Amino acid sequence: MTAEHLDVLIVGAGISGIGAARYLRERHPGKTFAILEGRAASGGTWDLFRYPGIRSDSDLHTFGYEFKPWRDEESIAGADRILAYLRGTVTENGLEPHIRFHHRVVRADWSSADGRWRVEVLRGDTGETVALTANWIFCASGYYRYDDPQHWPADLDTTGKRVVVIGSGATAVTLVPALAKSAAHVTMLQRTPSYVLPLPSKDGVANLLRRLLPEERAYALTRRKNIAQQRLIWRFCRRFPQTARKLIRWTNRRSLPEGFPVDEHFNPPYDPWDQRLCVVPNGDLFKAIRAGKASVVTARTTRFTPDGVETASGEVVEADVIVTATGLNLLVAGGIELSVDGRPVSVPDTVVYRGMMLSGVPNFALAIGYTNSSWTLKIGLLCEYFCRLLAHLDATGNDTAWAVADPDMPTRPLLDFGAGYVRRSLADLPKQGPAAPWVMSMSYAEDVGLLRGGEVGDEHLRLASSKATTTTGA
Structure with missing residues (x-):
């Protein structure tokens, strides 16, 4: 039986995945896509965490999407209102048919010969394994382990304690x-x-x-x-x-x-x-x-x-x-086992290109937001650049893109951030370089120029058609 094929496979139905799907549907209405969500509901963090008082720690005018106004009187709001905002985005943009719950991506192998990803998905509701293929994977699974989250028992009563x-x-x-x-x-x-x-x-x-x-x-x-x-x-x-x-x-x-x-x-x-x-x-x-x-x-x-x-x-x-409440365990790319032509990808040995691609890994994008301002500000710009890159590939007759980093380029940890939970995980994360497009920018103004404006490609980005794709270099 032939595996289902998609133009874009989005991993995660949280704030990043919903945003990515909306941008993709608006700017590339002819492309097929699905959002695979390992849990039984959309909303990511805002559905998963149930502890008392959970709320945003950024204003919702910048934490929310650029394309959907935040209408609440309060700009710092609780999870229930954020969840309503996200699910409203899903409904307003007709994304429900594209979300597949209980679908967790386990591994993905890029085939240079076919110019596509071969993806193994585990269905949590039935236990069966599903095979898919996709031209692109957009990983919007967040930045921490969902199988080791903050957990709050529904029946815990702290009254008078x-x-x-x-x-x-x-x-x-x-x-x-x-x-x-x-x-x-x-x-x-x-x-x-x-x-x-x-x-x-x-x-x-x-x-x-x-x-x-x-x-x-x-x-x-x-x-x-x-x-x-x-x-x-x-x-x-x-x-x-x-x-x-x-x-x-x-x-x-x-x-x-x-x-x-x-x-x-x-x-x-x-x-x-x-x-x-x-x-x-x-x-x-x-x-x-x-x-x-x-x-x-x-x-x-x-x-x-x-x-x-x-x-x-x-x-x-x-x-x-x-x-x-001592922090989270960071996890990039949702823990997906990535390989290229059967060779495992060592994520810590890669360098992040334009804040969204891993060096040496074709047709793979991931969403990492800001640590010094609202997370979603960066996600919106990454989604815009992703859509620009897809359009550029179509216009040039190519279907494959990958970034090549100079092996002699000095690198440093992905996040210049002192939080303990970040320091504990730095060895497992990709690296960043000394300057654009390899630096993990935390400046919205700089990213507007790099991701929304300017040229789509540069000397570090390789383009090819699937019949002639090679992916040497990391």
């Missing part, structure tokens, strides 16, 4: 105020503090523009404002780290009770934006601390005891419930 949340990142600062609403007390137990910045959940300028201007115009202006604001804050923190540290500390002191040891619990040993700033909407974390419903302990955890958690000093932080 003492809860300890271990961690200091985005998940921890989200959980603590949400749990504090009904728990007897919540303690955030952290080894190292994070920078925590209170921001209003509503964007007053955005809501004013929505009342004064047509919806799409108001949304576009708000996006521009917020993109510029994100970049300005990041640049200021990187250029004037000590001043930024003092400003954040001043903001924290104003938000916390008088006499609170700010330097002990909210003064990290690293500079602002060495790791991502944690946003707390309307200062909800600080409000919980002021109300006496939450507290912070900064110490190294040594062991769990029948009464709670013991720290390095011997102190036991008492708890009825302990929640670990």
Whole structure:
């Protein structure tokens, strides 16, 4: 039996995969595609994570798609509204028939002779293996292991209980105020503090523009404002780290009770934006601390005891419930076993080209967003470039594209980011080079020029027809 063939196989029905499908359908309506989703529902992170208070840590005007305005009054919103936004995108663009749930891509082998991928898919609902072929794979499976996620039992009731949340990142600062609403007390137990910045959940300028201007115009202006604001804050923190540290500390002191040891619990040993700033909407974390419903302990955890958690000093932080929020395990390309003409691809030995292709791997794109601003800003640009590349291949009579990196080019880790969960996984990730198009850009302005404008190809990108494809070089 002949395997089904697709022009483009999109892996993942989360925010990146849905966006990729929409761009592809709009700009290449004649191409066949499917979105394979290993789980039983769309939405990715926003359907998978169910812990209390889960929300965005970026404004939805930039975290949302450029083509679909965010209509909610709150610009920092919970998972339910983000999920409704994503599934609305699916419905509005007729993507439902293209999504196949319970389909997990296990391995993919590129055939240079055929100019296509041979893909093995495992169906989680039936256990059967399905074979597909595709001209392109667009991997939009996110950046962490879905089989080892944060898990929240549906029947867990923390009402009236003492809860300890271990961690200091985005998940921890989200959980603590949400749990504090009904728990007897919540303690955030952290080894190292994070920078925590209170921001209003509503964007007053955005809501004013929505009342004064047509919806799409108001949304576009708000996006521009917020993109510029994100970049300005990041640049200021990187250029004037000590001043930024003092400003954040001043903001924290104003938000916390008088006499609170700010330097002990909210003064990290690293500079602002060495790791991502944690946003707390309307200062909800600080409000919980002021109300006496939450507290912070900064110490190294040594062991769990029948009464709670013991720290390095011997102190036991008492708890009825302990929640670990210590980061994720990163995973590029969804853990798919990639090979080219039967030769396994060692992902850590590849270099990322234009932030979306792996050197030496033909017709394979992946979606990695920004770490210093909204993830989806980068995804939208990558999808645009992907569609431009497909059009360029069609116009030149080619069907295969791959990037070739100079073997003597110096490389460095893919992400210049100090978070512990990132550092733990760097050895398993691709590398980046010293300059474009091999650098993993974190600048929206630079990426607009590289991905949306300018030439599609350069001397590093090889094009060929499937009858004459060779893929030497990595």
